[in-house]
Amino acid sequence: MIRAYLEVAKKSFQNNITYRMDYFAGVINTIVMIFVNISIWKAIYEEEEVVGGVQFKIIMAYLVLSFLLQNIFTMEDYLIEGRVTTGLISSDLLKPMSFRLYVFSYNIGSLVFKAVMQLLPAMIVTVALFGMLPPFSASMFIYFLISVVLGYLVLYNLNFIIWISSFWFYFTFSLVTIKDAAVMILSGALIPLWFMPQWLYEFIKLTPFDSIFFVPISIYLGQIPAEEVFTSIIKQVAWVAVLGLVGHILWKAATKKLVVQGG
Amino acid sequence: MKDYKGFTIFEIIALFFSYSKLNLKTTLEYKFDRVLLAFAIFCREMVSVIVMYLILTRFVRIKGWEMNEMLFLYSFLFLSYCIFVFIFTGIRDFDGMVYSGDLDRFLIRPLGLMYQVIASRVDYCATIGHGAVGIILFIKTSGDIGIQWTASNIAYYLTALIGGAIIQAALFMLSSCFSFWTIRTTNLRNLIFFNSRRFAGYPISFYPVIIQKLLIFVVPFAFVSFFPSQYFLRKTDMNMFWDGYLYLTPVVGVVMFFLVYKLWTVGLKNYSSSGNSM
Amino acid sequence: MSLIKVENLVKDYKINVKKKGLVGAIGSLLVPEYKMKRAVDNISFTIDKGETVGFIGPNGAGKSTTVKMLTGILTPTSGNVEIGGLCPYKQRKKNASRIGVVFGQRTQLWWDLPVIDTFELLKHIYKVPEKVYDENIELFSEMLGLKDFINQPVRQLSLGQKMRADIAASLLHNPQIIFFDEPTIGLDVVAKEKIREFIKYINKEKGITMLFTTHDMQDIEKTCSRMIIIDHGTTIYDGTVDQIKNRYGxxxxxxxxxxxxxxxxxxxxxxxxxxxxxxxxxxxxxxxxxxxxxxxxxxxxxxxxxxxxxxxPEIESIIREIYEGGVNYDKSLSGGGKEVLSK
Structure with missing residues (x-):
């Protein structure tokens, strides 16, 4: 059974290879985004005359990590919508394979593709250009890796909820785009949350968004005190569970709707 | 059988409105979807504005630029894109027209091809999404940064916006030329266009010289946002550049558009001698 | 008086030769290799005003390429095309104002809007005088039954309704010539019949010259008096439909x-x-x-x-039969002294 899902992941990996231009676009976008943002922060710190200071180095590392993670966290937003609008979903559900695991395997396949084919070149270029702070400590690096996996799952479960909405909405481009905008602002993808106004920071801590990018990167950089790392990770696990549960309930409702309407 | 006469300019304009009316009607057919889409585009575009806002709330100024000045510069990008997409949606979507066969349909109409490409499509959602961001930024900043809205300043401002829209149209049209040779360049175009646009959201003096040169001479986004806003603001970093650039936006737009249009007609000729399929 | 004059028409395409394998793919990306393919090979014919001509041949025979040259979409490699004294690709706009084209597979109607909206737009595009427009709308409403669905969005129409609306759209400006590209494809028998009736009627009433490309033998039998069969880019039969029916149908x-x-x-x-x-x-x-x-x-x-x-018998098999027997093709069979090119 596992084999079948591995095949799906492999297929998704190969599909990614086919779109050569998208591949280059992915690498170059990441490098350009890092470059633009670092230029801006450099300009900010020139003003404060502390370029080369610890603050600036942390920001640089933060941005590089964030954009690299953003690159590999990109998912197949229209996979489910495509199956629903073409009606293929009905036959998907009859296959001796969990459709949800199929979607997940597909995304893992492209995650692996991006990690190998896009992350590596982008990382080599940016690290050569801007340097990179080492992880705060060896143990923090381990926590970072765990936290990245959890961050991916939080985003995946959040995305899944949006994807499922295609059972009710004809096309989900708008919802996906609004979700992306919210993630970009609230997850600390573009600006470290500690630069946000206090009230906003407090608010974001109540949402799943900071679990996606901010928590893993902060752990890497040692910006979260050692005694709080554990609770941060527990919080991530909790959000994975909560969003997963919401997704599960919606999925049940969606398949029920499909059965009632006869596909 | 009545003899064929060309169109007068009035007929051309009236026809343009007939097309626009149908486009508007199509948009209104799916009110909920389209409103949501316009809102989604608005949100997407607001992301970088909000980031800029958050950074400047914290740091007050960057290289001498204050919040309202930066946001004013940014507003040029949105407003000119709004004008561009309102008029030139067809050029943005030209690839698709070649592949779907719409182009063949245009060729059997007694109208110019470029005219039909431009007139046949308007993306109201993108127009409104970008326009709303631009207008919000303009209203927030324009009264606050010491600009005297004299007749000549207003004239400059409008010319700069339209010039900026034409520059962007020329960039999109350049990529659409390749469709005549059935080369798909949409991804490459988006890559170059939207990344350059990302740069142009901030003053180009923030970037290394090589990037500045690229934004002036290759993908001339500097003329869309940086130089027009410098005309009003005259920040000290304008000293790095030739003053004449402040007035060149419409010139760059028109010259680029003209050159690209020439290439486009060559492409059309090639298309009609090779076709896109058997 | 001949309305359409085609002389020694030739069209060559440049075809990108794709090589196999990864190395080949990269190779053809860097150094593209082309091969010339002759899609239309020295075709000549003339069509008189008011004639109805079926233009048939198997897929890839060159019929749509020929139609594209007649409508001004493509320029010929060599040879002449003249439509009512105009060169379609040089005087594209003027020629376009005199012709109508119906593509069976691609609608010209605005998908999300009522049929009438497209008509209104076409009225402006072709500068159709108000009176002519009203008369035509009335005629088509009656003959094609448009009045039942003229205010309905196109996406809600059946295939047959869409096709009827499409044909009406191509005729609003009273063209001298109309090109039908597979006008009945995918339609049911009743819808096909209705469309053929209408086509026959307007040919008789308005004297519009018609050129069909189709796979449907019945379309040709019911509407055309003459038939041109092409294969591999050359004309293999040009004569009356009756004769070919008698012999092969x-x-x-x-x-x-x-x-x-x-x-x-x-x-x-x-x-x-x-x-x-x-x-x-x-x-x-x-x-x-x-x-x-x-x-x-x-x-x-x-x-x-x-x-x-x-x-x-299907048209494909008749064509094949004719093509295979083309060498012995009997000149006496071709009607009206029309030229027959046989291989």
């Missing part, structure tokens, strides 16, 4: 599924077995020599029969 095939396997069966004269597979036999006969009813009656008397199917 008479054979019918009866497919019989017997209750058991018979090695040999006893048939009435004029019928022969052309193929056998298990308990099925294909019986060919000429339709005016043998009455289908007497054949069936005879068979049911003698044998146990499970199923019967009558097969009309």
């Amino acid at each position: 008479k054979t019918r095939t009866l497919i019989v599924e017997f209750g058991q396997v018979y090695d040999k069966i006893d048939l009435i004269p004029g019928v022969e077995v052309v193929d056998t597979k298990d308990n099925k036999k294909w019986l060919a006969f000429k339709k005016e020599e043998v009455h289908i009813s007497s054949l069936i009656a005879d068979l049911t008397n003698k044998y146990s029969i499970l199923d019967l199917t009558i097969q009309e």
Whole structure:
């Protein structure tokens, strides 16, 4: 059974290879985004005359990590919508394979593709250009890796909820785009949350968004005190569970709707 | 059988409105979807504005630029894109027209091809999404940064916006030329266009010289946002550049558009001698 | 007076030769290799005002390429095209104002809007005088039954309704010539019949010259007086439809599924077995020599029969037959002194 899902992941990996231009676009976008943002922060710190200071180095590392993670966290937003609008979903559900695991395997396949084919070149270029702070400590690096996996799952479960909405909405481009905008602002993808106004920071801590990018990167950089790392990770696990549960309930409702309407 | 006469300019304009009316009607057919889409585009575009806002709330100024000045510069990008997409949606979507066969349909109409490409499509959602961001930024900043809205300043401002829209149209049209040779360049175009646009959201003096040169001479986004806003603001970093650039936006737009249009007609000729399929 | 004049028309395409494998793919990306393919090879014909001509041939025979050259979408490699004294690709706009084109597979109607909206726009595009426009709308509403759905969004229409609306759209400006590219493709029998009736009517009433490309033999039989068959880019038949029907369109095939396997069966004269597979036999006969009813009656008397199917000759097979027999093609068969190019 596992084999079948591995095949799906492999297929998704190969599909990614086919779109050569998208591949280059992915690498170059990441490098350009890092470059633009670092230029801006450099300009900010020139003003404060502390370029080369610890603050600036942390920001640089933060941005590089964030954009690299953003690159590999990109998912197949229209996979489910495509199956629903073409009606293929009905036959998907009859296959001796969990459709949800199929979607997940597909995304893992492209995650692996991006990690190998896009992350590596982008990382080599940016690290050569801007340097990179080492992880705060060896143990923090381990926590970072765990936290990245959890961050991916939080985003995946959040995305899944949006994807499922295609059972009710004809096309989900708008919802996906609004979700992306919210993630970009609230997850600390573009600006470290500690630069946000206090009230906003407090608010974001109540949402799943900071679990996606901010928590893993902060752990890497040692910006979260050692005694709080554990609770941060527990919080991530909790959000994975909560969003997963919401997704599960919606999925049940969606398949029920499909059965009632006869596909 | 009545003899064929060309169109007068009035007929051309009236026809343009007939097309626009149908486009508007199509948009209104799916009110909920389209409103949501316009809102989604608005949100997407607001992301970088909000980031800029958050950074400047914290740091007050960057290289001498204050919040309202930066946001004013940014507003040029949105407003000119709004004008561009309102008029030139067809050029943005030209690839698709070649592949779907719409182009063949245009060729059997007694109208110019470029005219039909431009007139046949308007993306109201993108127009409104970008326009709303631009207008919000303009209203927030324009009264606050010491600009005297004299007749000549207003004239400059409008010319700069339209010039900026034409520059962007020329960039999109350049990529659409390749469709005549059935080369798909949409991804490459988006890559170059939207990344350059990302740069142009901030003053180009923030970037290394090589990037500045690229934004002036290759993908001339500097003329869309940086130089027009410098005309009003005259920040000290304008000293790095030739003053004449402040007035060149419409010139760059028109010259680029003209050159690209020439290439486009060559492409059309090639298309009609090779076709896109058997 | 001839309205359409085509002389020694040739069209070559440049085809990108794709090489296999990754190395090949990269190779052809860097150094593209081209091959010339002749899609239309020295075609000549003239069509008079008011004629209805079926333009047929198998897929890839060059018929749509020819139509594209006639409508001004493509420029010929060599040769001449003249439509009412105009060169379509040089005087594209002027020529376009005089022609109408119906693509069976691609609608010109605005998908999300009522049919009437597209008509209104076309009125402005072709500068149709108000009076002519109103008259035409009235005529089409009646003849094509447009009034039932003219205010409905196109996406809600059936295939047949869409096609009728599309044909009306192409005729609003009273073109001198109309090109139909597969106008009945995918339609049911009733819808096809309605469209053919209408086409015949406007040809008679308005004297519009018509050029069809189609796969449907019935379209040609019912609407065209003349037929041009092309294959591999050359004309292989140009003459009246009647003659070709008499010669090639008479054979019918009866497919019989017997209750058991018979090695040999006893048939009435004029019928022969052309193929056998298990308990099925294909019986060919000429339709005016043998009455289908007497054949069936005879068979049911003698044998146990499970199923019967009558097969009309398909245009593809007629064309193939003509093409294969083209060498011996009898010049006397081609009508009206039209030129026949045979291979």
